[in-house]
Amino acid sequence: MVKETRPTGTQAVERSIHLLKLLATRGTFGWGLTDLARRSGLEKATVHRILAALEAQRLARHDRREHRYYPGPMLLELGLSVPTHQPLISEGQAAAARLAQRMRCVAFFYLRSGHEFVVACRAGPSARGGMLIEVGHRRPLIVSAGGVAMLVAMPAEERQTVVQRNMLDVAAMGTAKPERFVRMLERSIPLGYAANLEDIVVGIHAFGIVLRDAGGNAMGSVSLAGPPERLLAASADKIVRLLAQETTDLAACAARVPATTFTAG
Numbered sequence: 001m002v003k004e005t006r007p008t009g010t011q012a013v014e015r016s017i018h019l020l021k022l023l024a025t026r027g028t029f030g031w032g033l034t035d036l037a038r039r040s041g042l043e044k045a046t047v048h049r050i051l052a053a054l055e056a057q058r059l060a061r062h063d064r065r066e067h068r069y070y071p072g073p074m075l076l077e078l079g080l081s082v083p084t085h086q087p088l089i090s091e092g093q094a095a096a097a098r099l100a101q102r103m104r105c106v107a108f109f110y111l112r113s114g115h116e117f118v119v120a121c122r123a124g125p126s127a128r129g130g131m132l133i134e135v136g137h138r139r140p141l142i143v144s145a146g147g148v149a150m151l152v153a154m155p156a157e158e159r160q161t162v163v164q165r166n167m168l169d170v171a172a173m174g175t176a177k178p179e180r181f182v183r184m185l186e187r188s189i190p191l192g193y194a195a196n197l198e199d200i201v202v203g204i205h206a207f208g209i210v211l212r213d214a215g216g217n218a219m220g221s222v223s224l225a226g227p228p229e230r231l232l233a234a235s236a237d238k239i240v241r242l243l244a245q246e247t248t249d250l251a252a253c254a255a256r257v258p259a260t261t262f263t264a265g
Contacts, residue, residue: 015042016050023060023071024118024138030068039172071136085111088220088253092121095222095250099243100124105226108208109250110146112219113138114262115165117147120220140166142181146223149194149208151185153218193240194223197233205231209243211251215259222247 022040023031033051037044051069054060058074092109099107100123109121119137133144141147142163151159163185170178184199194208208223222243224231231239244251 012050015040015046016054019047019050020054020059020071020075021116021138023069024075024136027071027136028134030063030066030070032068036069084257088250088257089120091250091253092220092222093123095247096121096123098246099222099224102242102246103224103226103230103239105224105230108133108144108146108221108223108225110144110150110221110223112141112150112221112262115141115162115169117141117144117150117221140169142166142185143170143175143200144223145184145194145196145200145206145208145225146221147194148181148185148188148196149210149221149223150218152188152192152194153210153212191236193236194221195233195236196225198228203227205233207231207236207239207243209240209247211247211254213257213259214255217260217262219257219260219262220254222250 019036019040019042022036031039033044033048036051037047040047042050051060051062054072055062055069058072061070061072062068063070096107096109099105104124106122106124108119110117111120112118116138117140119133119135122133122135133139139147141151143166151162154162163182166181167178170181180199184194184196187197187199188194193210194206196204196206198204200206204225205228206223206225208221210218211220211222213219224239224243
């Protein structure tokens with residue numbers, strides 16, 4: 001690895017934000033210092049120095065017994081100060097609960113964060129024991145139906161840029177068979193909504209629709225995931241209409257969120 005100089009100003013801030021985003025990808029399990037350095041592409045000493053500063057401000061938490069780092073409580077406290085999103089989250093929870101109960105599947109409400117999605121709400125039992133998508137988790141858009149719903153709604157040039165970045169992230173994660181994500185996206189684009197037909201996990205179908213902000217940008221999505229016998233491929237259009245029907249109020253809340261310029265960086 002190339003020897004680093006001690007960063008100042010913007011570079012230090014960007015590195016800190018990069019590490020905070022990575023911490024958020026494994027909020028439940030945490031990161032070891034060595035793995036976090038490897039994934040971030042930074043020197044281990046640099047990562048340790050930044051984490052110490054973040055921990056001092058309660059933006060990161062260090063479990064010294066397990067030698068792992070987690071997102072800190074200050075992140076939650078800061079999030080409470082964003083008034084435009086509070087009604088959105090409340091309605092997202094209500095919509096997800098209705099969908100999960102009606103379809104006996106798991107329902108998700110995602111928010112877009114640049115080239116990634118963040119799980120804002122979920123309801124219902126896991127479709128499979130290995131479904132590790134919980135509230136607060138952050139993933140590349142292309143790896144989930146809810147993320148693909150946002151990709152489908154983007155202009156082609158923007159979508160291509162985001163997908164290229166996503167595939168780099170997928171490779172860095174060591175994810176097997178990345179072509180399955182591209183297959184899901186290519187199926188979904190002409191449909192106008194996300195359709196995951198066992199592309200991600202065998203025995204799981206998922207469908208998703210986009211939510212747009214006041215500027216018409218893809219800023220979130222709602223999706224359902226469950227076994228094929230409950231989410232039949234032949235009933236996809238009916239399922240999508242149900243998603244739209246049950247999220248009317250949520251879509252109205254999303255449309256009141258100020259327009260945001262999302263970047264793929």
